[in-house]
Amino acid sequence: MKQRKQISAINTGNKLAMEPAPDTSDLAERESRWNYALVGSGLGVWDHNNLTGTKYYSNTWKEIRGMAPHEQADGDYEEWLKLLHPDDRDFVIMAIERQIAGDPDFHVFEYRERHKDGRWVWIECRGACVEWDESGAPVRIVGTDTDITARKQSEEMLEHLSRRLDLALDISRIGVFEADLNAGTVEWDDRLLAMYGLEGTPRVKLSEAWEQALHPDDRERTLKNLEASLEKDRGLLQEFRIIRGDGAERVIRARSAFFLDAEGKRKLIGANWDVTEEVSLRNDLQKAKDLAEARNRELEAARENIEHLALHDFLTELPNRRYLDRILDERSAGCRESGLTLAILHIDLDRFKQINDTLGHRAGDAMLKHAARVLKDCVRSSDFVARIGGDEFVVLCTIDSSPKKLSNMAARIIRELSKPVRYEGHDCRFGASIGIAAESGKDLDAKQLLLNADIALYRAKAAGRNRHEFFSKDARRTIIAAKRLSDEMLQGLERNEFIPFYQLQFHAHTLEVAGVETLARWRHPEHGLLTPGHFLTIAEDLDVVSAIDGLILERGLADRAAWAREGFVTPKLSVNVSSRRLGDPGLGKKLRALKIEPGILSFELLESISLDDCDDAVLSNLRQLRKLGIDIEIDDFGTGHASIVSLLKLSPRTLKIDRELIRMLPQSAEQRKLVRSIIDIGRSLNILVTAEGVESMDHVRILGDLGCDMLQGYALARPMPAMQIPAFVRNAGWRRHDADAYALQSVLRQQIKSNRSK
Incomplete structure (x- = not known):
């Protein structure tokens, strides 16, 4: 209570007696000295004297709070407390009490006070009681205030940095x-x-x-x-x-x-x-990277392998057609710029199919690999060799000299490929046909050049195979015409433009109708009626001969039935059969579907079909023909392909002597001897003999004398459409006067021979 009264006394400004003042001049000097010291130190002095009731505040004290030097500080305690920071107010009240009481722990304390501009300033207050009354109550307290805002900010910044550093160290x-x-x-x-x-x-x-x-x-x-x-x-x-x-x-x-x-x-x-986790992660990442790189290498290898497979033939390992197209574009562009000549050799293996068919596909694959090696050995390292399909290869060359080098290269390839290749105890022989095309200049067209080489290859094959030919514009025109005819032929099959013509066959001694041969004709919308000589080669290239044979057979059977309805029944209908149709595994099934009456149909086989080398499919079909009651005839006999052994094995019903042997009969005794020998062979084997190419009545007479069984030729009847056959037979136009006399003479001669034999 006493202390509160003392503080109250200070605040109310009660004046107490003061000691006698020292000498004025000394006091002034001392005050001046201390003022300078205090101003220089930045200390704001305050002095509360309860005896005199006065309160002093220095200019520095005012400046700390934003007051002007002339501005009065009334020292109202309650108003001053309102300026304190709310968080510091209770502390300051307690600190002042302890400071007045002489507590050394509160001799200095810090607090925040509102500056006149509204901000908070940190003040360090130093104070102490310097005078007491006789009762020991404090009556005068003197002290200094220092603005420590900058220091507190620095301390706060240092503390903040320290906290951040500690946090960073903890986190890391x-x-x-x-x-x-x-x-x-x-x-x-x-x-x-x-x-x-x-x-x-x-x-x-x-x-x-x-x-x-x-x-x-x-x-x-x-x-x-x-x-x-x-x-x-x-x-x-x-x-x-x-x-x-x-x-x-x-x-x-x-x-x-x-x-x-x-x-x-x-x-x-x-x-x-x-860094254990970091290193573990780094190791895991390294492992993942190594694994990814290994997989990338595998993928790259797989990609390269896929690209290699996509661009190479799996059997020979040579580039394929796709790769050829790419290189062809590159080299043609290079030749257009450099002026060099781009050359293409298109190679097709001859007699390769026979090896495949007789020894099997494994043998064929071995031959293709051999051909690939030969081609690589026969060309330069800069040349490009590709297999473009089947037994076809292409060599791509860039040259700057005459075509002689190309010719030498082609001849070397043909020579090497013609050498026999040993395979499982067999000597495999095949050859090669080569078409060559070369072009240079800025107008070089790679695709056209490849087509030109193909045209030259066609010429080489048509000229006898196992040779090379250079492209020419004449050959191109021929090929274009053949291509057009090929397209027209396929259209003609769709439009039923292929029709049968018929040529009557006659008994040599009576000139009675012995049968009818069915002949294929193409009723071309532009060129008119075409015989097989105009289209057979193309039909073979298109592999449609079997289709034409089948079509003609069906039409022939239908026409025979129509003739029968008009009163003409032909004893026999003969049709040609190609080697490909004879080797068709489905031939028997197709013939059975036609429900052919046994004994009315005969198949004519060209003697050029090698009867000694027939494969199993051909022999099987021949057996089925006999079961169906279809006779077999050998056409064009006498050209030297069929042996007596093959005739015995085949047992044909009829032999047809080639027209070339018949043509010179009237003028050549040797030809007559040859024909007589053939007729004798047929008779000894119980085989009928038909003569083709009977062009005159001399042929009729001579062949009758030689003992020929049947005749066929223009002297008796020309080929004609189906609708003309019945009328022609009814009119018997072939029975002219000389023909009748000859027929009677032949009958008499036969009777005389018969009587003599008796």
Whole structure:
């Protein structure tokens, strides 16, 4: 209570007696000196005298609070308390009380006060009681206020930075150490101790603890690096493994640097951080990277393999047509720029199909591989060799000289490919036909050049095979015409433009109708009626001969039935059959579907079909023909292909003597002997003999005398459409007077021979 009264007395300004004043001049000097000192120190002086009831505030004190020097400070305690920061107000009241009471802990205290411009300033208050009354109550308190706002801001900033540093170190799990190299001591912070698992353990010598914690496999390297760093006073960054106190293995990254402290002592400061997870992640990433790179290499190898497969023939490993097209475009562009000549050799293997058909596809594959090797050996390293399908190859060359080199190259290829190849005990022989086309200049067209080589190849094959031909414009025109005719032929099959014509056959002695041969004709919308000589080769190339044969057979059977309805029944209908149709595995099924009456149909086989080398399919079809009651005739007999043995094996019903042997009968005794020999052979084998090409009555007479069985030719009847056959037979136009007389003469001769034999 007494103290409160004393404070109240101070605030109410009660005046107390003062000591006698010192000398005025001395006082002024002393006051001036202290004023200068106080102003220079930035201290704001305040003096509360309860005896005199006065309160003094220096200009610096006012300046701290934003007051002007002339501005009065009334010293109202309650109003002053309102200027204090709300968080500091209770503390200040208590601090003042303790300061007045002489508590040394509150001789100096800090608080915040509102500046005149509205901001808060930090003030450091230093004060003490300097006078007391006789009862011991404080009556005068003097002190200084200092603006410590800048210091508090610096402290706050330092504290903030310290907090951030501690947080960063905690987050990054960095432990810090400092070593005094002169004293040989080292200090670790708590984070570093925890990192090594040493927290809470009895005090140890940290340098020894660190060495002992090093992983045995990393210890020598790590200590050696540290030693080198210490010798050269050079900072160090290294990574090593440790075994913690709890036995866990961790990976530590350490960085250190040298410095001299204020006393000149040589020190080393450093940081360690646990990078186990980082290293594990890095190792995992490295493994993933290695795996990805390995997979990429595998994918690249797979891509290259796929691209190789896409651009190469799987059998011969040669580039394929797709690769050829790419290289063809590249080299043609290069030749257009350089002026060089681009040449193409289009190669087709001759007699390759026979090897495939007789020895099997494995033999054919072996021959294709052999051909690929031969081609690679026969060309230059800069030439491009490709297999474009089947037994076809292409060689692409760039030349700057005459075509002679191309001709030599083609001849060398043909010569090497013609050599026999041994395969499983067989000597395989095949050859090659080559078409060559070359072009240069800015108008060079690669695709047209390839087509020109194909045209030249066609010429080489048509000229007898196993040879080479150069492209010419005449050949191109021929090929274009043939191509057009091929297209028209396919259209003609769709439009039923192929029709049968018929040529009557006659008994040689009576000139009675013995049968009808069915002949194919093409009723061309532009060129008129075409015989097989105009279209057979193209039909063979298109592989439609069998289709034409089948169509003519069906039409022939239908026409025969129509003739029968008009009263003409032909004893026999003969049709031609091609070698391809004879080798058709489905021929028997197709013939059975036609429900052919046995004995009315005969198939004419060209003697050019090699009867001695018939494969199993041909022999099977021949057996089925006999079962169906279809006779077999050998057409064009006498050209030297059929042997007596093959005739015995085949047992044909009829032989047809080739027209070339018949043509010169009236003029050649030798031809008559030859024909008589053929007739005798037929009679001895119980085979009928028909003569083709009977062009005159001399032929009729001579062949009758020679004992020929049947005749066919223009002298008796020309080929004619189906509708004309019945009328022609009814009119018997072939029975002219000389023909009748000859027929009677032939009958008499036969009767005389018969009587003599009796």
